Amino acid sequence: VSRTQRWLVVGALLAPLWALAAWRIGQDVVPGDLRLPGVDARKVFGGSLIDDAARYERFFYVAWVVEQIVRVTVLWLYARKGVRFLRDSAAGPIGTGVLLGMLGLGLTWLSGLPFSVARLWWERRHGVSEMGYPEAVVGNWIALGATFVWISFALLVVMFLARTIGDFWWIPGAAVFTGLVALFLLVSPYFATETRSLDDPKLEAAAQRYERQQGVGEDIPILVEEVSADTTDANAYATGFGPTRKIFLWDTLLDGRFTIEEEQAVVAHEIAHHSSDHLLEGVAWFGLFALPSSYLLLLVTRRRGGMGAPEAVPLALFVTVVFYLALTPVQNLISRRAEAEADWKTLESTRDPAALRGVMVGFAETSLANPDPPGWASWLFDTHPPLARRIAMAEAWQARQP
Amino acid sequence: METPSGPSFDPPEGSIPWDPPSDWAPSPSPPAAPGESPRPVRVVVLDPDLHRNRWTVVVRLILAIPLVIWLGLWSAMALLISVISWVIVLIRGRLPESLVDFFTAYVRFSAHVNAYLSFAADRYPSFVGKPGYAVDVEIDPPSPQRRWTVAIRLLLAAPALVFSSTLAGSVSVPLPSSGDSAVSTVLDLSGGGILFVVAVFGWFVCLVRGRMAAGMRDLAVYALGYGAQVTAYLFFLTDRYPSADPACVLPPLRVPRHAIRATNDDDLRRTRLLTLLRLPLCFPHLVWLSLWSAVVVVVSPFAWVIVLLLGRLPRPLHRFFSAWIRAWAQFAAFATLVAGPFPGFVGAPGYPVDSHVDGPTAQHRAVTLFRLVLAIPALMLASVYSTALTILAVLVWFAALVTGRAPSGLQAFGVAAVRYQAQAYAYLFFVTDRYPYASPGLDEDEVPAAASLFGEPELTAAAAA
Numbered sequence: 071v072s073r074t075q076r077w078l079v080v081g082a083l084l085a086p087l088w089a090l091a092a093w094r095i096g097q098d099v100v101p102g103d104l105r106l107p108g109v110d111a112r113k114v115f116g117g118s119l120i121d122d123a124a125r126y127e128r129f130f131y132v133a134w135v136v137e138q139i140v141r142v143t144v145l146w147l148y149a150r151k152g153v154r155f156l157r158d159s160a161a162g163p164i165g166t167g168v169l170l171g172m173l174g175l176g177l178t179w180l181s182g183l184p185f186s187v188a189r190l191w192w193e194r195r196h197g198v199s200e201m202g203y204p205e206a207v208v209g210n211w212i213a214l215g216a217t218f219v220w221i222s223f224a225l226l227v228v229m230f231l232a233r234t235i236g237d238f239w240w241i242p243g244a245a246v247f248t249g250l251v252a253l254f255l256l257v258s259p260y261f262a263t264e265t266r267s268l269d270d271p272k273l274e275a276a277a278q279r280y281e282r283q284q285g286v287g288e289d290i291p292i293l294v295e296e297v298s299a300d301t302t303d304a305n306a307y308a309t310g311f312g313p314t315r316k317i318f319l320w321d322t323l324l325d326g327r328f329t330i331e332e333e334q335a336v337v338a339h340e341i342a343h344h345s346s347d348h349l350l351e352g353v354a355w356f357g358l359f360a361l362p363s364s365y366l367l368l369l370v371t372r373r374r375g376g377m378g379a380p381e382a383v384p385l386a387l388f389v390t391v392v393f394y395l396a397l398t399p400v401q402n403l404i405s406r407r408a409e410a411e412a413d414w415k416t417l418e419s420t421r422d423p424a425a426l427r428g429v430m431v432g433f434a435e436t437s438l439a440n441p442d443p444p445g446w447a448s449w450l451f452d453t454h455p456p457l458a459r460r461i462a463m464a465e466a467w468q469a470r471q472p
Numbered sequence: 473m474e475t476p477s478g479p480s481f482d483p484p485e486g487s488i489p490w491d492p493p494s495d496w497a498p499s500p501s502p503p504a505a506p507g508e509s510p511r512p513v514r515v516v517v518l519d520p521d522l523h524r525n526r527w528t529v530v531v532r533l534i535l536a537i538p539l540v541i542w543l544g545l546w547s548a549m550a551l552l553i554s555v556i557s558w559v560i561v562l563i564r565g566r567l568p569e570s571l572v573d574f575f576t577a578y579v580r581f582s583a584h585v586n587a588y589l590s591f592a593a594d595r596y597p598s599f600v601g602k603p604g605y606a607v608d609v610e611i612d613p614p615s616p617q618r619r620w621t622v623a624i625r626l627l628l629a630a631p632a633l634v635f636s637s638t639l640a641g642s643v644s645v646p647l648p649s650s651g652d653s654a655v656s657t658v659l660d661l662s663g664g665g666i667l668f669v670v671a672v673f674g675w676f677v678c679l680v681r682g683r684m685a686a687g688m689r690d691l692a693v694y695a696l697g698y699g700a701q702v703t704a705y706l707f708f709l710t711d712r713y714p715s716a717d718p719a720c721v722l723p724p725l726r727v728p729r730h731a732i733r734a735t736n737d738d739d740l741r742r743t744r745l746l747t748l749l750r751l752p753l754c755f756p757h758l759v760w761l762s763l764w765s766a767v768v769v770v771v772s773p774f775a776w777v778i779v780l781l782l783g784r785l786p787r788p789l790h791r792f793f794s795a796w797i798r799a800w801a802q803f804a805a806f807a808t809l810v811a812g813p814f815p816g817f818v819g820a821p822g823y824p825v826d827s828h829v830d831g832p833t834a835q836h837r838a839v840t841l842f843r844l845v846l847a848i849p850a851l852m853l854a855s856v857y858s859t860a861l862t863i864l865a866v867l868v869w870f871a872a873l874v875t876g877r878a879p880s881g882l883q884a885f886g887v888a889a890v891r892y893q894a895q896a897y898a899y900l901f902f903v904t905d906r907y908p909y910a911s912p913g914l915d916e917d918e919v920p921a922a923a924s925l926f927g928e929p930e931l932t933a934a935a936a937a
Contacts, residue, residue, distance in 0.1 A: 161816035215755035222756035
């Protein structure tokens with residue numbers, strides 16, 4: 071039995087397990103027979119808003135596509151020529167691998183910088199962002215450094231495993247990657263700066279009510295993140311898990327443009343992410359995809375001495391980026407499913423479809439999000455269901471009420 | 473040298489004016505790097521004697537008041553005249569003789585006053601920048617200057633001015649105020665630099681011993697020399713850009729044989745991508761060294777007790793601390809662009825700018841007992857060195873990004889700065905009981921380093937002067 075055949079047998083045994091795990095993680099509470107009614111987006115959001123939003127978002131579509139082409143090209147060139155940076159390292163093989171990994175990441179960052187500036191220019195032009203250009207460029211240095219630390223640690227683990235246990239590194243390697251993502255999620259609430267406590271008894275009382283309804287054990291801390299100096303966009307997010315789980319509401323959400331019922335709907339939505347364990351599900355999905363991607367790395371880096379050799383790192387970076395770029399629609403699909411479930415739970419908790427509808431109209435106005443984008447754009451870019459579709463869900467929920 | 477123009481004052485009563493030795497003559501220029509002509513502006517230690525008169529040390533600040541006032545007035549004049557000089561040099565391509573004399577005397581007088589204030593010299597300087605002072609500046613007659621460098625001289629001088637301000641700041645620039653008085657504000661670029669710290673510690677050392685610490689004197693001389701080069705460049709005495717190389721001091725600075733020694737095999741080549749991304753590239757080391765440093769701090773009290781009991785640091789602990797010092801020094805060299813390649817994480821030897829650490833030796837128990845207190849001056853000086861190193865890093869970052877190389881002078885000073893900090897940490901963490909030697913010189917003498925700031929040895933180079 072050849073090596074390839076052996077691996078094929080292992081793959082054939084693992085594939086059903088993988089599919090079973092994916093099916094289990096993919097379960098949600100949205101009724102399977104739910105049919106969403108058609109929503110006339112121009113009537114709900116107004117024709118001019120839809121036209122403006124479509125024009126506004128078209129720029130991002132083009133920028134994203136060009137950015138990905140540039141990024142992949144840069145990494146492809148780096149995979150071919152990056153080995154020359156070996157002479158710039160006085161560290162050992164693993165240290166050199168770490169350097170090459172960070173340089174690749176740095177090149178990716180540099181290649182994306184003009185697009186970040188262009189996006190900011192577009193946002194400023196449309197009054198969505200008020201962030202300064204120097205802040206957008208220099209302000210990211212710390213975040214870039216943190217990413218460098220992350221990739222350094224990941225490469226340290228992978229290269230150490232590859233140098234000690236050889237071809238089997240990808241199995242514990244995928245587990246370690248997943249553990250790192252979980253660790254990052256665990257500590258991520260502490261990265262938020264410029265926050266204050268929520269000083270709104272009514273909203274807090276509503277949050278406690280939703281937490282009880284959705285079966286959340288303990289109170290989830292809700293903090294207000296002060297972003298109004300940089301953007302007029304309204305948003306909220308849930309992060310952390312277990313003892314660190316938190317909800318952050320942007321202060322732009324609480325500046326009077328949304329009614330208290332709409333604010334409560336947003337809070338219920340974020341609580342739903344925690345009550346449905348969407349964040350941990352995300353980690354589980356990552357783990358599921360980490361296995362094949364690590365195996366792919368094992369295969370493609372063999373010609374360069376395997377992942378234990380620093381020469382393989384630039385190629386590994388290129389392959390990883392392309393792999394996850396190809397997975398973008400799948401990742402978006404998973405994310406949209408989780409958001410839809412959170413919306414459903416919001417409706418079950420608040421029993422106020424008008425509030426959810428108001429939030430969606432408000433989001434379209436404050437962030438110029440296209441409520442009804444073309445199908446391909448939604449498939450490729452959207453991590454949330456289109457706003458018109460979310461309103462359709464509110465209407466479907468209402469129709470099912472006795 | 474011609475007698476400089478400018479008003480003449482008698483020194484205060486009781487002080488002894490320094491007369492140049494009868495056999496005084498301009499020193500030969502320091503050896504230049506291959507392909508480089510000798511430096512046209514150089515600082516020279518004419519009187520290597522480290523003895524200091526305690527009485528004048530006590531009241532030195534008061535004695536220096538007339539000098540400082542006169543320096544301020546002269547600085548204001550120099551700045552005003554420099555504007556006229558700028559136009560003249562732009563048109564003629566060189567400075568007129570009379571202005572050469574005026575600015576030469578100013579540069580020299582400025583160095584004399586700062587040497588006197590920082591205890592690099594003991595004799596009261598003359599008020600006219602008379603040549604032959606204990607720490608003097610020699611300036612070659614000016615040669616024709618490239619007009620484009622004259623046109624943008626202030627812009628070109630800006631990086632050197634910034635670095636000079638962290639070292640010595642012999643440049644005092646009067647600024648026109650917004651009020652009625654034409655010149656009422658003086659921007660003193662010296663504030664809180666290395667020279668200031670040397671002056672403060674030098675005062676204590678001179679009071680206690682009646683002698684200046686040799687390393688600190690050399691550091692002060694180096695700082696004065698760089699300041700003099702910057703001032704001469706700014707005032708059109710030369711168009712040669714100031715060099716931060718410690719080798720520019722005459723006679724060459726030497727350092728005693730210390731347990732922590734620097735090796736410098738850097739080729740000055742800097743890859744632009746690594747230069748551009750230097751800050752984020754440092755993050756993994758920062759995280760790692762922070763964790764390692766925490767362990768070092770936790771272990772150090774135990775090491776203190778052990779060294780007190782045994783009289784030496786056990787080999788495993790010595791190895792642990794030495795590796796940390798080497799790793800830290802390699803990282804510091806990389807982060808500040810003093811070295812090019814990405815360093816390892818465990819302090820393995822072989823880095824281009826490396827620290828050699830001698831094996832464990834017997835240590836004085838008394839020095840060990842009061843180590844923390846004794847280390848305070850060294851740590852403060854290390855902190856000032858660190859500030860200079862940070863400024864240096866910014867300057868080298870820009871230079872390396874443009875040229876793909878690190879300026880050799882700044883790199884050499886950077887090596888000395890990293891070495892001093894490594895020596896300070898080695899002293900603090902009981903790797904050695906030899907006191908850090910402040911001089912930025914890179915040539916090593918056979919004389920061993922002393923155990924305290926008050927016992928620094930006389931080096932052969934000083935005797936040769």
